[in-house]
Amino acid sequence: MAAAARFxxxxxxxxxxxxxxxxxxxxxxxxxxxxxxxxxxxxxxxxRRHAAHFxxxxxxxxxxxxxxxKMNLFQSVTSALDNTLASDPTAVIFGEDVAxxxxxxxTVGLRDKYGKDRVFNTPLCEQGIVGFGIGVAVAGAxxxxxxQFADYIxxxxxxxxxxAAKYRYRSGNxxxxxxxxxxxxxxxxxxxSLYHSQSPEAFFxxxxxxxxxxxxxxxxxxxxLLSCIADKNPCIFFEPxxxxxxxxxxxxxxxxxxxxxxxxxxxxxxDVTLVAWGTQVHVMREVADMAQEKLGVSCELIDLQTILxxxxxxxxxxVVKTGRLLISHEAPVTGGFAAEISSAVxxxxxxxxxxxxxxxxxxxxxxxxIFEPFYIPDKWKCFEAIKRMIxx
Amino acid sequence: xxxNISNVVRVxxxxxxxxxxxxxxxxxxxxxxxxxEIKKCDTHKLDEAPxxxxxxxxxxGLQYYRTMQTMxxxxxxxxxxxxxxxxxGFCHLYDGQEACAVGIEAAINLSDHLITAYRAHGYTYTRxxxxxxxxxxxxxxxxxxxxxxxxxxxxYCKNFYGGNGIVGAQVPLGAGVALACKYMGNNELCVSLYxxxxxxxxxxxxTYNMAALWKLPAIFVCENNRYGMGTSVERAAAxxxxxxxxxFIPGLRVDGMDVLCVREATRFAxxxxxxxxxxxxxELQTYRYHGHSMSDPGISYRTREEIQEVRGKSDPISLLKxxxxxxxMASVEELKEIDVEVRKEIEDAAQFATTDPEPQLxxxxxxxxYNNPPLEVRGTNPWTxxxxxx
Numbered sequence: 001m002a003a004a005a006r007f008x009x010x011x012x013x014x015x016x017x018x019x020x021x022x023x024x025x026x027x028x029x030x031x032x033x034x035x036x037x038x039x040x041x042x043x044x045x046x047x048r049r050h051a052a053h054f055x056x057x058x059x060x061x062x063x064x065x066x067x068x069x070k071m072n073l074f075q076s077v078t079s080a081l082d083n084t085l086a087s088d089p090t091a092v093i094f095g096e097d098v099a100x101x102x103x104x105x106x107t108v109g110l111r112d113k114y115g116k117d118r119v120f121n122t123p124l125c126e127q128g129i130v131g132f133g134i135g136v137a138v139a140g141a142x143x144x145x146x147x148q149f150a151d152y153i154x155x156x157x158x159x160x161x162x163x164a165a166k167y168r169y170r171s172g173n174x175x176x177x178x179x180x181x182x183x184x185x186x187x188x189x190x191x192x193s194l195y196h197s198q199s200p201e202a203f204f205x206x207x208x209x210x211x212x213x214x215x216x217x218x219x220x221x222x223x224x225l226l227s228c229i230a231d232k233n234p235c236i237f238f239e240p241x242x243x244x245x246x247x248x249x250x251x252x253x254x255x256x257x258x259x260x261x262x263x264x265x266x267x268x269x270x271d272v273t274l275v276a277w278g279t280q281v282h283v284m285r286e287v288a289d290m291a292q293e294k295l296g297v298s299c300e301l302i303d304l305q306t307i308l309x310x311x312x313x314x315x316x317x318x319v320v321k322t323g324r325l326l327i328s329h330e331a332p333v334t335g336g337f338a339a340e341i342s343s344a345v346x347x348x349x350x351x352x353x354x355x356x357x358x359x360x361x362x363x364x365x366x367x368x369x370i371f372e373p374f375y376i377p378d379k380w381k382c383f384e385a386i387k388r389m390i391x392x
Numbered sequence: 393x394x395x396n397i398s399n400v401v402r403v404x405x406x407x408x409x410x411x412x413x414x415x416x417x418x419x420x421x422x423x424x425x426x427x428x429e430i431k432k433c434d435t436h437k438l439d440e441a442p443x444x445x446x447x448x449x450x451x452x453g454l455q456y457y458r459t460m461q462t463m464x465x466x467x468x469x470x471x472x473x474x475x476x477x478x479x480x481g482f483c484h485l486y487d488g489q490e491a492c493a494v495g496i497e498a499a500i501n502l503s504d505h506l507i508t509a510y511r512a513h514g515y516t517y518t519r520x521x522x523x524x525x526x527x528x529x530x531x532x533x534x535x536x537x538x539x540x541x542x543x544x545x546x547x548y549c550k551n552f553y554g555g556n557g558i559v560g561a562q563v564p565l566g567a568g569v570a571l572a573c574k575y576m577g578n579n580e581l582c583v584s585l586y587x588x589x590x591x592x593x594x595x596x597x598x599t600y601n602m603a604a605l606w607k608l609p610a611i612f613v614c615e616n617n618r619y620g621m622g623t624s625v626e627r628a629a630a631x632x633x634x635x636x637x638x639x640f641i642p643g644l645r646v647d648g649m650d651v652l653c654v655r656e657a658t659r660f661a662x663x664x665x666x667x668x669x670x671x672x673x674x675e676l677q678t679y680r681y682h683g684h685s686m687s688d689p690g691i692s693y694r695t696r697e698e699i700q701e702v703r704g705k706s707d708p709i710s711l712l713k714x715x716x717x718x719x720x721m722a723s724v725e726e727l728k729e730i731d732v733e734v735r736k737e738i739e740d741a742a743q744f745a746t747t748d749p750e751p752q753l754x755x756x757x758x759x760x761x762y763n764n765p766p767l768e769v770r771g772t773n774p775w776t777x778x779x780x781x782x
Binding site for chain 1: 482629693756
């Protein structure tokens with residue numbers, strides 16, 4: 001299988017000299033986008049319109065996986081990819097501009113370290129990238145594809161839903177593309193407008209055969225990404241792009257995995273269960289503090305982490321205890337993944353519920369350009385929902 | 393390119409190379425029209441080729457100059473406003489590629505149709521949008537051409553279908569518009585533009601097939617600015633002969649830095665379409681001075697020297713300017729005057745774009761569906777109902 005990667009030499013052929021990665025002069029589209037995003041640049045905090053809608057709270061330093069290093073989210077993704085390329089000779093990484101580090105700098109230095117036959121640029125053709133990735137994976141190699149923005153994943157929708165997800169089933173388990181992992185920057189970024197802000201997880205949650213994972217910070221990103229890569233099912237790994245630079249934690253240097261389909265209880269509580277994933281976890285942390293402070297309400301905060309297949313048990317157990325559930329995501333409310341959680345919990349915990357399950361989500365509109373601050377399910381909207389549930 | 397032979401057709405007072413004092417000259421002093429030898433287009437599956445000797449009148453020249461200069465200044469202003477964080481979001485600038493938009497527009501009618509991707513400011517202007525409307529759209533204000541709701545990538549006006557965010561997705565739409573033109577039998581055509589990056593998207597090839605199969609009056613234009621985001625054409629395309637990639641569709645490779653080349657090629661292509669021969673493909677070889685978008689400094693995958701060289705040797709505006717001056721079609725002062733007027737127009741527009749109010753909050757939910765009476769849209773949670781009209 002080690003030879004699998006050799007097939008890709010041609011695709012990576014570089015006819016023009018390009019400046020080296022990590023030279024310092026190297027910058028990128030996404031990186032600068034993030035520099036401009038509010039949470040990363042204190043100077044912009046004075047501009048009210050662009051004030052961040054959350055405060056990032058780092059996780060405690062993990063001790064069980066050996067030495068750690070300070071990393072932000074994109075560096076922890078790089079670290080996970082680095083570990084994978086080092087330990088798995090069949091692993092290849094490809095996508096638009098990934099050879100120079102990718103627009104969000106997630107693959108910086110990997111081409112130089114592992115060669116242009118293992119980390120290479122593709123043309124702009126999302127459907128082709130995913131289809132190609134399925135082929136690479138079905139041949140036995142570890143394929144890690146990058147779609148430059150989650151908003152651009154739709155041209156590849158057919159390949160993911162019809163080809164990747166159904167491969168194992170339709171071949172009676174003879175073929176599968178479990179070695180495929182698709183990474184894509186996801187979620188709002190402060191000023192991304194219609195085509196650089198979407199959260200499409202619910203579209204894929206409707207598709208048996210793939211796993212959908214979203215981390216809340218650097219430590220989870222690395223552990224979950226390594227789990228996705230190791231998992232024997234095609235996985236979509238959405239990275240909250242607003243956190244790429246804003247989220248900094250001590251991340252283990254070595255390989256470690258965080259189990260998929262397992263939600264994490266970040267804070268125990270007794271009155272309301274809060275469920276979120278990605279960036280919204282940090283909004284919810286603040287909401288939990290506000291509820292405690294202003295209402296004396298104790299919130300249990302759950303980071304779902306894996307959207308499909310999701311951890312029904314952890315959520316339901318919590319709701320049995322608290323009797324109330326608030327789910328929040330950035331995607332539009334109708335048909336969002338909160339709807340599925342709400343419905344499942346209602347079936348399981350009907351007699352335990354003290355109030356109707358609440359959803360605080362994005363509006364049923366396209367992701368708006370200048371109206372982003374209104375669209376975002378911020379802490380105030382979530383706080384209102386808690387008040388309503390408590391007073392029900 | 394500048395060393396092209398130019399034949400002065402009608403000579404007023406010939407003062408080649410002399411910088412005369414403007415006040416001493418009258419309108420009649422200038423050459424009214426001149427013919428120019430332009431670069432020959434490469435052709436694919438064509439028996440004929442666009443002419444290599446073309447005539448440009450003084451009025452045309454001045455008009456092209458003004459339009460290109462307006463585009464250039466508008467983009468530079470947008471760059472400035474973006475850096476001041478007045479324009480937010482994604483913003484793709486067109487400076488360097490002006491000859492493409494102006495040349496195409498000079499050879500088709502405003503009643504013809506045009507669709508492009510997200511590098512849309514220039515075409516919005518040539519299609520009839522005003523600088524004010526464009527700038528106000530960039531800043532997300534009420535007076536914007538899409539009511540401030542679209543931003544940089546999404547601008548529209550009559551017979552201009554945008555302004556599309558997904559790479560390559562606009563090309564099939566263009567073929568659909570061309571079908572409508574054919575069906576209506578009104579002798580109109582549709583120009584569909586895409587970049588060298590988009591040329592590798594699968595749907596482009598699906599579209600070539602449909603357009604050729606049904607002989608649609610479609611001009612496919614690949615604006616090859618040498619880089620698809622940060623990847624140069626050589627590293628992204630198995631064949632960089634974009635004009636040949638329609639295979640069964642005839643093609644032209646055109647110097648996209650020369651407005652006259654683009655105009656002549658487009659004229660040829662439009663005649664091809666209107667005569668019922670079906671689609672035609674044009675590759676315009678051009679260059680963008682800015683990065684792919686505002687967050688790309690544009691120098692990590694190409695050298696500053698490369699950009700400087702293009703600017704120095706084949707800038708579309710300088711090229712036109714030199715042609716006009718060396719043929720006594722305009723004076724330096726006259727062009728400067730145009731520059732001053734353009735600058736003023738841009739400044740006024742920028743002023744408007746920064747002071748015009750933002751759209752009202754109700755606009756957030758409007759125009760999602762066609763609906764009458766107004767539709768209720770869920771906001772934040774299922775019980776918040778907002779009114780949506782269109």
